[in-house]
Amino acid sequence: MKPRVYTNQLKAMQNESTGNLQVQVVSKNGMRPIENATIKLSSPSDPSKVLEELKTNSVGQTDIIDLKAPPVEYSLAPSTEQPYSEYDVEISAPDFEPITINGIEILAGQIALQNASLIPLSDKAEPGSYVIGPHTLFGDYPPKIAEAEIKPPKDTGEIVLDKVVVPEYVIVHDGPPTDKTAQNYYVKYKDYIKNVASSEIYSTWPQSTIEANIYAIMSFTLNRVFTEWYRNKGYNFTITSSTAFDHKWIPNRNIFENISVTVDTIFTSYLSRPNVKQPILTQYCDGNRVQCPNWMTKWRMHM
Template sequence: MSDAWIRTAEVNPSDQVDRGKLQIIVNTSIQNRPVADARVSISYTGNPEQTIEELRTDNNGRTPMAELPTPPLEYSMEPGMNQPYSEYTVRITASGFAPVEVSGSELLPGQLSRQPVQLVPLTPEEPYEDIVIPAHTLYGEYPEKIPEDEIKPMDESGEIVLSRVVVPEYVVVHDGAPSDSTAQDYYVRYRDYIKNVASSEIYATWPLATIEANVLAIMSFTLNRVYTEWYRNKGYDFTITSSTAYDHKWMHGRNIFDSISYVVDEIFADYLSRPNVKQPILTQYCDGQRVQCPNWMSQWGSKYLGDQGYSAIQILRNYYGQDMYINTAEEISGIPASWPGYDLDIGASGAKVRQLQEQLNTIAEVYSSIPAVNVDGVYSEATKEAVQAFQEVFGLPASGIVDYPTWYKVQEIYVAVTRIAELL
C-alpha cells in the first residue's frame, strides 16, 4: 500500500493574513559541516518563479529569520477545508555544491520553522537535488493505520532481541511500505526522526501539553519497533517505515517547527509503559476526524483536551487507560557521557564541566561564533558565554545554563563534528 496523497484545497493568497518565521540551515552531507555564504531564495510554492526573499548563510550555515505570510491561526485550531499553513519553495546554491530546491516547506502562524538542507559536492552525477515535501497528514489523504497489538508477544524465539530499552543514536527509515523494495532507506538521528514525524503529524500551534502527549506516543511507538527489532525479525534491514498504514509519516527533507523541537529535546529519552511490561507500548493513534480509532489516541481530540487544560499524561490516560505511565530509557547510545543530573551554571566545577569545555572548544572549530574557553573544569563567565553562543546557534533558549536539552545537544553536535563521515 503506497502513501499517495492529495491536496483537498488550494491556499487563497487573500487568506495569508498572519505571519510566521522561516530560517534555512545549510550543512554539508558529509560530517554535517555548516556552509557559509550559500545563496538562498524563497518563493511561494504556488508561484515558484517569483522570488520574495533572498538571503545568505552566515559562518554557522544559518540565514537570518524571514518573516513570511501564513493563513490565520484559527485554520489550524479546527479541522476544515482551509489549508492552515502556507508553503514555500526554497532554492539553495553554494560554490562547489549541487544546487538544492525544496518545495512545500510549511509555515504556520506565530511559529518559527527551520528548514534543514544538506548539500553534496557538485559532480556530473549530482547536478542538483529536488525535494518535495508532501501535504501534512492532517490535511492530505493518507492510508489508515493497520491495527496491531500494542504489546508484542515475548514467547516466540527471537521475537525480542534487546534486553533493555535503549534510545538509539540512529534509526533506519524505509521511505515506503515494508514490501516496497524500490523505496530508499535513510539513516536518521533518532531525535531528528521524532521531530520530523511530529511536525508531519500534528500542528505546532497546538497546546504544549498536546504536543508533549503526541510526541510521547510517537517516541513510545518508535522505541517499540527498536526494542522488538520488529522489521529485522521479518528479514528487513530497516527500523521503521514512513508508511502511515504501518508506522508514522516521516518526510524526507521536511522543515521542523521550534515548538515541537523544544518538546522533543526535553523528553527524548522517555516512552510509555504499563506495569510489568518491559517493552515500550506501541501507542497507535489516528486523526479522530477523517478516521475513527476507538481505544487509540485521537490527534484532534488530544488538541481539545489540551485546550481544556489537561496535562500530557492526563491526555494519554484518557485514551490508553489509567495504567499508562511515562518511563525513561536506561541508556542513550552514541554519546560520550551521560547527563550529570543537574544544571551546570556559574560555580559548578569538576569532570563534567571539563568535558563540556573540551567539547565546546571542538565544536567552536567548526562553528566560529562560539568562543573558545579555558579547559579548567570551572564554570566561569567565559564558559557561560560560550554555552550561550552555542544555544543561539542551535536554536535553544540562550540562558547560558547547561540544562538537559543543552547537554544532549552538545553531545550530539560534538559526535557529529568529530566523526570522519556520517552514515549517510
C-alpha cells in the same frame, strides 16, 4: 496523496497572519556549516518570482524572516481550509550541488526550521530535489492498520534487546515494508521524532498536547526498536514512513522550533504498562477523517 492546491492558501492570505522561517545549510560531508550559501524563496503559485533572497552566516544559518501564513484558527480545529502556507526554496553554494525543496510549511506565529545538506561537486552527484507532501492532518493518507500494543515474543521472534535503549540512529524505509524500490535513510533518532511530530501534529497546539503526542510517537518508535519488529521479519530497516504501518516521515521536510525544543527535552522517555518491559506501541488516528475507538486521537488530545 492529496494534490497541491493553492486556492485555500490564497483565500487565507486575504486574512493575513505571519509565521517565520530560518534555513540552516551544511555540507553533507562532515556536516560543516556552509557560509554565504544563497537561498531563493518563491511561492508555488508563482515559482518564477523570487520573494526573498537570503545568505547564510558563518554558522550556516540565515536570518529568521517573516512569511505570510493563514490565520492560526485554521490549525486549532478540523477545517477544510489549509492551515499553513507553502513556500519553495532553491539552495546553492560555490563548489556544491544545488538543491530545491518544495512545499515548506509555514504556520502562523511559529518558527519553521529548514535544514539542508549540500553535496560537494567533487562527489559528482545529481542536484537534489525534494517535495514536502501535505501534512497528515490535511492530506489523505492510509489509516493505521491495527496491531497489538504489546508484542508477545512469539510474534516478534527472539527479542534481541534485554532493556529499552534509545538509539542514536534509526533506519527509515521510505514506503510500505514490501516496497523494494523505496529508499532507506539513516536518521538520528531525535531528528526522526522531530520530523514525524512536525508531519503529524500542528506546532500551534498547546504545549501539553504537543508533549502528549511526542510521547506517543517516541513510545511507538521505541517499541519497533526494542522488539526488532521489522528485522525479525527479514527486513533491513527499523521503521517505515507509511502511515498504514508506522508514522509519516518525510525526507528533508521542515520542522518547527517548539517541537524541536520539546523533543530535545523529553527524548529519553516513553510509555509503558506496569510490569511490562517494552514500550507500548501507541497507535492513534486523527479522530476526524478516521475514527479509531479505544485508540488515542490527535484532535481529541488537542481539544
